[in-house]
Amino acid sequence: xxxxxxxxxxxxxxxxxxxxxxxxxxxxxxxxxxxxxxxxxxxxxxxxxxxxxxxxxxxxxxxxxxxxxxxxxxxxxxxxxxxxxxxxxxxxxxxxxxxxxxxxxxxxxxxxxx
Amino acid sequence: xxxxxxxxxxxxxxxxxxxxxxxxxxxxxxxxxxxxxxxxxxxxxxxxxxxxxxxxxxxxxxxxxxxxxxxxxxxxxxxxxxxxxxxxxxxxxxxxxxxxxxxxxxxxxxxxxx
Numbered sequence: 744x745x746x747x748x749x750x751x752x753x754x755x756x757x758x759x760x761x762x763x764x765x766x767x768x769x770x771x772x773x774x775x776x777x778x779x780x781x782x783x784x785x786x787x788x789x790x791x792x793x794x795x796x797x798x799x800x801x802x803x804x805x806x807x808x809x810x811x812x813x814x815x816x817x818x819x820x821x822x823x824x825x826x827x828x829x830x831x832x833x834x835x836x837x838x839x840x841x842x843x844x845x846x847x848x849x850x851x852x853x854x855x856x857x
Numbered sequence: 858x859x860x861x862x863x864x865x866x867x868x869x870x871x872x873x874x875x876x877x878x879x880x881x882x883x884x885x886x887x888x889x890x891x892x893x894x895x896x897x898x899x900x901x902x903x904x905x906x907x908x909x910x911x912x913x914x915x916x917x918x919x920x921x922x923x924x925x926x927x928x929x930x931x932x933x934x935x936x937x938x939x940x941x942x943x944x945x946x947x948x949x950x951x952x953x954x955x956x957x958x959x960x961x962x963x964x965x966x967x968x969x970x971x
Contacts, residue, residue: 831900844956
């Protein structure tokens with residue numbers, strides 16, 4: 744099956760620092776998504792990317808769909824305490840009669856050091 | 858709107874017991890799905906449904922059953938619990954099965970099988 748490698752697995756940063764994380768795939772994806780999961784909660788969609796090369800921002804978050812369609816990155820600028828959580832990438836390709844299946848990365852756990 | 862609700866929040870089972878994890882959504886979404894989340898792994902799709910009366914298997918369906926008798930409800934049944942099913946289970950819903958559609962996740966059910 745499809746696999747997503749997400750890195751880094753964890754990050755320890757100070758408030759105000761910028762953050763960068765990425766995902767790479769062994770196969771081509773049609774859509775890249777970035778989710779955030781707060782402790783004890785379900786994931787929440789942050790950014791969706793639909794075509795190669797696309798660069799999309801959502802406040803302090805910026806994500807890009809790689810030109811090769813096999814990777815994506817997420818940047819967070821000027822981190823704040825509420826950025827703490829686990830960030831997941833997810834990609835989709837066509838699967839089973841057109842129903843698109845999402846493959847999730849293993850997550851990047853972001854911790855902000857006081 | 859309550860969004861996606863899941864019950865129970867926590868459950869402890871003995872090996873061999875059966876139980877049903879409940880999931881409901883009030884957004885009139887056609888697409889609903891169940892994922893499991895294990896440490897160090899991304900979310901993995903167990904079963905999904907593209908509408909009432911229609912269900913299909915995901916990536917890791919063994920040991921689980923689902924049914925979709927109404928648009929709102931999508932219960933997940935563990936037939937004979939095994940320690941390998943210890944996990945956090947998330948239900949999600951979206952307007953359609955298109956992967957670029959925003960999926961709304963419930964808060965999760967934490968299951969421990971002894």
